[in-house]
Amino acid sequence: MGESTTLAGARNVRVRADFWTKCAPLLGNNVFLDLALVRRTAWGDLDLSLPEGTRLIGYAKQEKDYLVFLKTLEPFLPKSPSTGLKGWGEAAFESTGGGRWRVLFQYGPKPEIRVRYQVWAVKPVSSIRPLSRAKSTRAARPDEERLFVDAETGFKGVALVGRELWVREGSLGEPGRGKRTAFNDEKKARAAADALIAKLRKQGFEEREL
16 A cells, blocks of 8 residues: 555644754754654644655655654644644545555643554554654754755755855755855855855745744
8 A cells, every 4th residue: 555645634733832943953864854844834733745756655664754753743742722622633644555544643731643544553653762863863054054945855055154155955854965165255155155045046945944
């Protein structure tokens, strides 16, 4: 039951505001976490939609990566309300091969995420270890890096460090490859950065705040 997977529907999937700030250092370790981070919303709603052609259901590595993402997300679920329709959320995923996942988000003092992949079976999220900053493999990047993402999962990071222009590129879920270019002075470095950013925007890249 493989092939590509899409989000069939979602309701009341929310996280606390500190999710984006505390998980930002983990960028580059998990493609599903990266997608959530670069789709930051003002109201705390979580965008779980998947890029076209995403392989998830029926693929062992991708399924494990998604469970790691959910386990990392779990501590940041709202602690209230814990009852009624606002006390829980859900998301459904379907694959072209016939697979289906239903993800349940329980809010409250002890938030929990459960993944039901058959009527009688639940994925064991409780046994999964979340991502941690100590184990992060993300490539070093300056705090002032500006991140640009295309319509798929490609990204480019642009930063100025003194008279050096730092450019990092790759796909979400990976640290990416970095390149530094030194200029004679900071003014020339800034002009080069501005020109690159203008080019990226023309190519369809959008800046995402982390």
